[in-house]
Amino acid sequence: MSLPASVFGDWVRIETEYLQACGLPLWLHALPHEGGLVLLDSGTSITPETSVRGRLADAGHRIEDVSLVVNSHAHPDHMGGNAALAAVSDAVFAAPAAEAAWLEDNDRVITELWEANPDAYRLSAEERAEIAGLYGERVRIDRLLRDGDVLDGSFGRLEVVTTSGHSPGHIAVRDLDRGLLFTFDDVQGAGVPISGSAEWLAPLYHDVDRYRSGLRRLLDLDFAALVPSHGDPLDPAAGRARIQESLDFVDRATDFVHDHLTRHEVVGVRDLAIAIGRDLGPFGGPNLQTVSLARAHLDDLARRGLAGARWHLTPDPTQKDS
Ligand SMILES: [Zn+2]
Numbered sequence: 001m002s003l004p005a006s007v008f009g010d011w012v013r014i015e016t017e018y019l020q021a022c023g024l025p026l027w028l029h030a031l032p033h034e035g036g037l038v039l040l041d042s043g044t045s046i047t048p049e050t051s052v053r054g055r056l057a058d059a060g061h062r063i064e065d066v067s068l069v070v071n072s073h074a075h076p077d078h079m080g081g082n083a084a085l086a087a088v089s090d091a092v093f094a095a096p097a098a099e100a101a102w103l104e105d106n107d108r109v110i111t112e113l114w115e116a117n118p119d120a121y122r123l124s125a126e127e128r129a130e131i132a133g134l135y136g137e138r139v140r141i142d143r144l145l146r147d148g149d150v151l152d153g154s155f156g157r158l159e160v161v162t163t164s165g166h167s168p169g170h171i172a173v174r175d176l177d178r179g180l181l182f183t184f185d186d187v188q189g190a191g192v193p194i195s196g197s198a199e200w201l202a203p204l205y206h207d208v209d210r211y212r213s214g215l216r217r218l219l220d221l222d223f224a225a226l227v228p229s230h231g232d233p234l235d236p237a238a239g240r241a242r243i244q245e246s247l248d249f250v251d252r253a254t255d256f257v258h259d260h261l262t263r264h265e266v267v268g269v270r271d272l273a274i275a276i277g278r279d280l281g282p283f284g285g286p287n288l289q290t291v292s293l294a295r296a297h298l299d300d301l302a303r304r305g306l307a308g309a310r311w312h313l314t315p316d317p318t319q320k321d322s
Pocket of ligand 1: 075077078185229230
């Protein structure tokens with residue numbers, strides 16, 4: 001069953017430049033109302049001027065009238081455009097309370113997210129600069145969102161559902177009047193193909209239990225359409241199947257990591273990330289996703305008493321090999 005366009009009501013779907021720039025489709029959504037426009041996520045630093053302004057104009061609206069921006073989580077493709085929007089509008093910014101520190105400090109989010117496992121993965125100076133460029137300038141968050149909060153106004157009622165999972169404070173947004181469930185990046189299936197590449201972006205999560213319980217909450221909700229950021233909207237049956245596929249991936253990754261530990265006496269996060277990127281999916285070498293998966297599943301096994309950490313000295317990186 002395909003979705004009728006009418007399921008979106010007044011929502012304007014904004015296709016962005018992210019597919020050309022970074023190899024993934026990225027959709028933002030704007031809801032016009034008496035007092036302006038609600039915008040769900042802001043894209044990267046360039047998205048407001050590159051994609052949002054023109055698409056809104058085509059639909060008869062002005063970017064200057066954006067009155068409320070809701071950020072789903074503190075990744076650059078979802079809140080990097082905040083400063084560009086603040087520069088041209090009087091928008092109020094709302095975002096998950098649990099990620100406010102990341103939303104307001106680029107250095108902090110880049111270090112704590114990409115370099116959380118420095119023994120396994122570090123950014124080069126160029127990679128760090130590229131990510132900082134996507135983040136743009138930071139904007140203070142005006143309204144901190146918590147689970148169950150309802151944003152209401154002439155646009156209707158938007159309910160906040162904290163899923164955690166894909167990022168520690170990740171939220172979904174339910175349009176209670178139209179039955180839409182915006183899941184942003186939380187329902188990841190077995191990953192997302194990267195356009196123009198043989199590789200897929202692996203699912204990203206940091207806490208196995210939290211990711212699972214967030215997905216199970218979404219599975220319990222009624223919706224007319226499930227709307228992800230990096231793919232097409234799904235009808236209820238396809239949406240539930242996709243959530244189930246996401247849960248199944250977690251089970252597969254759990255078994256994979258456990259099996260890997262039974263076959264190797266000692267496992268490092270980096271080596272496990274490499275194995276995940278090669279054998280669990282075409283996910284590439286050590287990267288944010290594979291390293292986070294490795295760490296999340298080692299932590300999960302450790303919490304269940306099935307694995308334990310061992311520390312040892314590595315070669316001194318300040319000493320050049322002769
Ligand atoms: Zn994203």
